[in-house]
Amino acid sequence: MIIKECEIPLKVHMIEALMRRLPPDHARQPILNLDIKKIKAGYSGEYRVLSTLNALPEKEYLLFHDLRLIGSPFPFQMDILILTSYFLLIIEVKNMAGEIYFDNTFNQLIRTNPDGKTEAFDDPILQVNRQRQQLLEWLKSKKIINIPVETLVVSANSSTIIRAENRDINRKVIRKDSILIKIGEFKEKYKKKILSTRDMKRISTVLLDEHTLYIPKLLESYGIPINALQTGVYCHKCYAFSMERRLRKWICRICLHSSHDAHISALQDYVCLVKPTITNSEFRQFLQLKSPSSAKKLLTSLKLNHSGHTKGRVYSLRSIIEDRTK
Ligand SMILES: [Zn+2]
Incomplete structure (x- = not known):
C-alpha cells in the first residue's frame, strides 16, 4: 500500500x-x-x-x-x-x-x-x-x-x-x-x-x-539576484504578468481572463523563490498591488498563520508551499 x-x-x-x-x-x-x-x-x-x-x-x-x-x-x-x-x-x-x-x-x-x-x-x-x-x-x-x-x-x-x-x-x-x-x-x-x-x-x-520538506535556496544556487525577478500576478490563460485587481477580481488587461484566486499562484512563486514568510508591504510589492487594504483582505482570506500586529504582521506561507507539492 x-x-x-x-x-x-x-x-x-x-x-x-x-x-x-x-x-x-x-x-x-x-x-x-x-x-x-x-x-x-x-x-x-x-x-x-x-x-x-x-x-x-x-x-x-x-x-x-x-x-x-x-x-x-x-x-x-x-x-x-x-x-x-x-x-x-x-x-x-x-x-x-x-x-x-x-x-x-x-x-x-x-x-x-x-x-x-x-x-x-x-x-x-x-x-x-x-x-x-x-x-x-x-x-x-x-x-x-x-x-x-x-x-x-x-x-x-x-x-x-x-x-x-x-x-x-x-x-x-x-x-x-x-x-x-x-x-x-x-x-x-x-x-x-x-x-x-x-x-x-x-x-x-x-x-x-x-518527514521534512527540503526547500532549496534556488536564487543563491543559480547566482540570480532577487531584482532580476519579474513581479506581478500572471494570467493563467495567456501567461502574461498582466492581472489587475478590479472589483474584487483579477482581470487580465491583455486577454480579459478573470480569476478570483490568481494571487495564490503569485504567492506560490514568492514562497518558492524568495522566503516562507511575507508582510503586507512585501505582498504589495511582489504582486504589484497598490492598496494596503486589498492586500490585507487577500492575506486574511488565506487564513495563514501569522505573528505580530498591524503593519508589522508577518504571515507564514508554509501552507502555501505544502499545497504546492500536492
Ligand atoms: Zn491573459
Missing part, C-alpha cells in the same frame, strides 16, 4: 516559478531547462518503480516515496522506503539512458549518453549504504531495533546497459523488472516477524510526521 504518494518534486515547481519570472532570454534559462528535465526524468523513474511495487500485497508492504528525515549529522532522503514486519528496504532509483558503469576503484558511476558523451556521478551504492546507516540510527532513536534494513539500486530505464567492474554488484543493483523477484528473495531470507501490525502503523505515522 502506498502510504506516501509519488508527488512531483517541489524543486520542479520552484524551477518552473523561476523560469516564469525571468526574462525568456536570461542567461540562466538554458541551464534551468536542462535541470528541470533531469529532475523530471528522475521522478518518472521513481514513479515507474513505485507503480511496479504497487502489485505487492497491500497490508504487508507499506511504501513511502521521497521521505526526508532529520538524521545525524545531516538530513537524509530516500527515494523509496518499504516497511514490512520482517525487514525494511531502501531503494535508490536511477533513470539514466545509455550505458552506466559502476567503477569500484574510484566509487563513481560513469554514464555514457546515447550520443557518446560521458559523465561521472556519485556511486549510488555508497549513497544508499549511507542512507541505511542513518536510517538505522533514526530507528534506534525511536527504540526500534533488530529490524534488518536492506538496500537496492534500481535502474528504472529498460534500455539502460548496466556494466560493472565487480560482478558482485548484481546483488545490489537490479533492473526494475526484477524488483518483485528480489523482494521475494528478501522475504525468504527474513522469516522472523519483528514488527506487529500495530508497530507498523506506529512507525508509519512517525515517518510521515517526521
Whole structure:
C-alpha cells in the first residue's frame, strides 16, 4: 500500500516559478531547462518503480516515496522506503539512458549518453549504504531495533546497459523488472516477524510526521539576484504578468481572463523563490498591488498563520508551499 504518494518534486515547481519570472532570454534559462528535465526524468523513474511495487500485497508492504528525515549529522532522503514486519528496504532509483558503469576503484558511476558523451556521478551504492546507516540510527532513536534494513539500486530505464567492474554488484543493483523477484528473495531470507501490525502503523505515522520538506535556496544556487525577478500576478490563460485587481477580481488587461484566486499562484512563486514568510508591504510589492487594504483582505482570506500586529504582521506561507507539492 502506498502510504506516501509519488508527488512531483517541489524543486520542479520552484524551477518552473523561476523560469516564469525571468526574462525568456536570461542567461540562466538554458541551464534551468536542462535541470528541470533531469529532475523530471528522475521522478518518472521513481514513479515507474513505485507503480511496479504497487502489485505487492497491500497490508504487508507499506511504501513511502521521497521521505526526508532529520538524521545525524545531516538530513537524509530516500527515494523509496518499504516497511514490512520482517525487514525494511531502501531503494535508490536511477533513470539514466545509455550505458552506466559502476567503477569500484574510484566509487563513481560513469554514464555514457546515447550520443557518446560521458559523465561521472556519485556511486549510488555508497549513497544508499549511507542512507541505511542513518536510517538505522533514526530507528534506534525511536527504540526500534533488530529490524534488518536492506538496500537496492534500481535502474528504472529498460534500455539502460548496466556494466560493472565487480560482478558482485548484481546483488545490489537490479533492473526494475526484477524488483518483485528480489523482494521475494528478501522475504525468504527474513522469516522472523519483528514488527506487529500495530508497530507498523506506529512507525508509519512517525515517518510521515517526521518527514521534512527540503526547500532549496534556488536564487543563491543559480547566482540570480532577487531584482532580476519579474513581479506581478500572471494570467493563467495567456501567461502574461498582466492581472489587475478590479472589483474584487483579477482581470487580465491583455486577454480579459478573470480569476478570483490568481494571487495564490503569485504567492506560490514568492514562497518558492524568495522566503516562507511575507508582510503586507512585501505582498504589495511582489504582486504589484497598490492598496494596503486589498492586500490585507487577500492575506486574511488565506487564513495563514501569522505573528505580530498591524503593519508589522508577518504571515507564514508554509501552507502555501505544502499545497504546492500536492
Ligand atoms: Zn491573459
